[in-house]
Amino acid sequence: MPLPDDAVILAGGRSSRMGEDKALLPFGECSTLAEYQYRRLQALFPRVWLSSKEDKFPFQAPIIEDRGSVHSPLVALRSLLSRIPAEAAFILGVDLPFVDERVIETLKAQYNRHPKAEAVIPRSPRGVEPLCGIYTTALLPRIEAHLAAQNHKLQELLASEGVIEVPFESEEPFLNLNRPEDYKRALALMEDENE
Numbered sequence: 599m600p601l602p603d604d605a606v607i608l609a610g611g612r613s614s615r616m617g618e619d620k621a622l623l624p625f626g627e628c629s630t631l632a633e634y635q636y637r638r639l640q641a642l643f644p645r646v647w648l649s650s651k652e653d654k655f656p657f658q659a660p661i662i663e664d665r666g667s668v669h670s671p672l673v674a675l676r677s678l679l680s681r682i683p684a685e686a687a688f689i690l691g692v693d694l695p696f697v698d699e700r701v702i703e704t705l706k707a708q709y710n711r712h713p714k715a716e717a718v719i720p721r722s723p724r725g726v727e728p729l730c731g732i733y734t735t736a737l738l739p740r741i742e743a744h745l746a747a748q749n750h751k752l753q754e755l756l757a758s759e760g761v762i763e764v765p766f767e768s769e770e771p772f773l774n775l776n777r778p779e780d781y782k783r784a785l786a787l788m789e790d791e792n793e
């Protein structure tokens with residue numbers, strides 16, 4: 599299997615727009631979206647982790663807890679890139695349930711073609727999709743610098759020559775669940791797929 603061997607699900611956000619913790623919403627056959635993502639990624643990566651502020655999950659999985667109480671994906675990236683046993687990991691937001699195997703295998707293939715890349719990130723028609731991509735420990739010094747400057751913008755971290763952008767024709771796989779209406783739409787899409 600091409601590298602990386604590690605996948606990490608970002609599941610420690612505040613879910614303020616959803617109004618309840620979206621990682622813990624039921625999804626598909628699973629009692630939580632976090633477990634749905636975990637099971638899917640287990641088929642594609644030898645090691646799968648959950649990234650969160652604390653262990654709040656009703657199933658067994660290795661957790662990488664955040665170092666720092668501020669909520670932002672950058673805080674999570676600092677903690678997980680310092681903790682993974684390798685130099686790179688595939689990162690996925692818990693709220694992107696439609697990122698499929700084709701997307702992941704395309705990103706893996708690009709990473710294997712560019713092993714010195716700092717990150718390999720999809721670009722869809724709506725722009726870069728930073729919550730789905732391969733991130734490497736080479737980013738750690740810049741992540742620390744951005745956090746020290748209280749700059750939490752992932753897009754700014756990724757505006758670097760060392761970041762490979764991979765174009766995708768559709769934004770559909772990157773549909774994310776921010777609000778209750780997004781969740782309802784995602785449940786309906788799942789039902790359509792299963793019919």
Ligand SMILES: Nc1nc2c(ncn2[C@@H]2O[C@H](COP(=O)(O)OP(=O)(O)OP(=O)(O)O)[C@@H](O)[C@H]2O)c(=O)[nH]1
Nearest residue numbers: 609610611612613614615649650669670674691692
């Ligand atoms: N581990 C960890 N994950 C985070 C943190 N902040 C955000 N995330 C995750 O990163 C992804 C994008 O998060 P955001 O869109 O910034 O925040 P959110 O919790 O999804 O939603 P809002 O509060 O409505 O913005 C989601 O998968 C979050 O669970 C954090 O501090 N730690």
